[in-house]
Amino acid sequence: MQSRIIYILFLFTSVISYGQVNISVTPDKTSYNGKDIINLTIVLEMDGDYNQQTPLRLPDFSKFNIIGTGSVSNGYVDPATNTVISQSITRLALEPKQKGKVKVGSFLVTINNKIYKTEPFDIFIKDIEKKPVANNASKDVYLNMEIEDRDVYQDQPTIAVLKVYSKNMDNFRKVKNIHLPEQDNLNVYPVSFAKSEIDPSDYGSMASQILAVFMVFPNEAGFIEVPGVSASVHSYSNKNKIVSNKVKINVKKLPEGSPEYFKNAVGNFNVSVYNASKExxxxxxxMNVVVKVSGEGNLKDMELPKIAASPDYEVFAPKITPKVSIGLTGMKGEILANYIIIPKKAGEIVIKTEEFAFFDPSSKEYVDLGQQSLSVNAFSHEQILESRTTVEKVNEYTNNFLETVNTPVLKTTSFKVKEKNKFHWNILLTNIGILIGLFIAYLLFKTWQKKRKLIKETVPAKPLGSIAETEEEIREKLKTDINDYFSYLENLKDNEDYQKFFEVVDELDSEVRNQYFQSSVEDFRKFLENYKGSATAEEYRNLSQRIQIEKYAPVKSKEGIEALLKEIVNLYSQISK
Incomplete structure (x- = not known):
């Protein structure tokens, strides 16, 4: 009898230890507010030799927005039972779409031809915010912001699309003055304000149109809420403001193990340093030394590698020149940091940058570029003089002579015409012929005047027209060919005559403002906001500030002036259409 009991116990022990599968789901709490994020933890444990045939299948989440997912797997051998125990943990972050009691269904997984599932459970949502927000009087125009990639790393960009919805397509042309969101933990850059073609049946019975595309750079980790985009709807009677929905994104913290000198560069970059001085x-x-950072990533927000201090030279604060294009694939281009370096000793000096590293989201690892260096051979003043050729010395002597010595005045007495006593009959006859010709021309002119007066009396009076037509006619007469200014500015830029360059820029701005009867810059900016849109007015304000900064900069670089000229040509060509 005792041997039978021992046999039964051994049998049960072998069956239990052979294998076991456990799957469970646990919410962080059961009651939520409308702004809370629902965090679910799904744990799958397998004790023994099991074959997981399907991935974890989710229940119906049509009442939620999935804003973040993540999973981790691990395994070990239990020394007591000598069995392999594998564990998989999955985390889900959900955003509710409706309030009240919401049922979460079962999670399913197939293991060894058998389906395992969790028990469904209920959660309670106290309140919920509405997604499309429209505060206009007619309640017929709606803005909606869409962000496809809501799971990004810190300082990694994501693209947002702003759409307008309405049953009446005529309302689309009334939406103006788009203001992108502003927040301390976000950096927002516009990609395009070009309106797309109208989709007549995008959502139910409403038509839609893309108004703007912009890029969002979150600069801190966690769940971040992107504020709504605002716009105004202009009608004949009033102007209403509408606001889009807010969108929450899951910003992942950068992985651990970053280099000590890593700051906030996220993307894929290259660093180079070169001497921009010709002498x-x-x-x-x-002398001018340029540190160039090129590639794709958060170029405008990253901390650039500086030139390291050294006893061999003195370094001053740089002038930053961005050459960046923002598109649907990200922010690409290069940033130039122009440093003023003064060598302190003769001979070879090595100019080094600080160590630089960045995080590459595609490979999910840090890339260390280290230091970049530039070797420069500095000469003393005596060595510079000795190295000059004979032609250079003659040219310098000639220039100094022309600048310091006054040239004598030319004698004009030798050009004086001497008087003659002989009478010339040919001159007399020629003068008489000229007088007769002038008299005949006078008679012809009087005859033409009489005929013209008769024609004027028979032609009916031209209508004066409206005030708007008259103003448009005057504006066309005052309109200046700004292409002449652009060509002149290009020549001044090539000749590096920067003082005259900015004088011509001020003259161009004054001419364009006079075309629209605006005397001051502030009045002209308001005029652009009303008739050209807020984007053009904001671009004009930024360009005016950029012109003043470049105008009074102590050191002007050819690259900076060239970039400024491109912005001037693009903006003033658009305004003067």
Whole structure:
């Protein structure tokens, strides 16, 4: 009898230890507010030799927005039973769409031809915010912001699309003055304000149109709420403001193990340093050294690698020149940091940058570029003089002579016409012929005047027209061919005559403002906002500030002036259409 009991116990022990599958789901709580994120933890444990045939299948989440997912797997051998125990943990972050009691269905997984599932459960949502927000009087125009990729790393961009919805397509042309969201933990850059073609049946019976595409760079980890985009709806009687929905995104923290000198560069970059000065480097004389960071990522927000301090040279704060294009695939281009370096000793000096590293989201690892260096051979003033050729010395002597010595005045007495006593009959006859010709021309002119007066009396009076037509006619007469200004500015830029360059820019701005009868810059900006849109007015304001900064900069670079000229040509060509 005792041997039978021991046999039965051994049998049960072998069956239990052979294998076991457990799957469970646990919410962080059972009651939520409308702004809370629902966090679910799904744990799958397999004790023994099991074959998981399907991935974890989710229940119906049509009443939620999935804003974040993540999973981790691990396994070990239990020394007591000598069996392999594998565990898989999955986390889901959900955003509710409706309030009240909401049922979460079963999670399913197939293992060894058998389906395992969790028990369904209920959660309670106290309140919920409405997604499309429209505060206009007619309640017929709606804005909606869509962000497809809501799971990104810190300082990694994601694209947002702003759409307008309405049953009446005529309302689309009334939507103006789009203001992108502003928040401390977000950096927002516009990609395009070009309106798309109208989709007549995008959502139910409403038509839709894309108004704007912009890029969002979150600069801190966690769940971040992107504020709504605002716009105004202009009608004949009033102007209403509408606001889009808010969108929550899951911003992942950057992985651990970053280099000590890693700051906030996220993307894929290259760093180079070069000497931009054409002359030879001379001790105690300034030279231009450029640190260029090129690639794709958060170029405008990242901390650039600086030139490291050294006893061999003195370094001053750089002038930053961005050459960046923003598109649907990200922010690409290059950033130029123009430094003023003054060598302190003769001979070879090595200019080094700080160590630089960045995080590459595609490979999910840090890339260390280290230091970049530039070797420069600095000469003393005596060495510079000795190295000059004979032609250079003659040219310098000639220039100094022309600048310091006054040239004598030319004698004009030798050009004086001497008087003659002989009478010339040919001159007399010629003068008489000229007088007769002038008299005949006078008679012809009087005859033409009489005929013209008769024609004027028979032609009916031309209508004066409206005030708007008259104003448009005057504007066309005042309109200046700004292409002449652009060509002149291009020549001044090539000749590096920057003082005259900015004088011509001020003259161009004054001419364009006079075309629209605006005397001051502030009045002209308001005029652009009303008739050209807020984007053009904001671009004009930024360009005016950029012109003033470049105008009074102590050191002007050819690259910066060239980039400024491109912005001037693009903006003023658009305004003067």
């Amino acid at each position: 030879k480097a001379e001790v105690t004389k300034p």
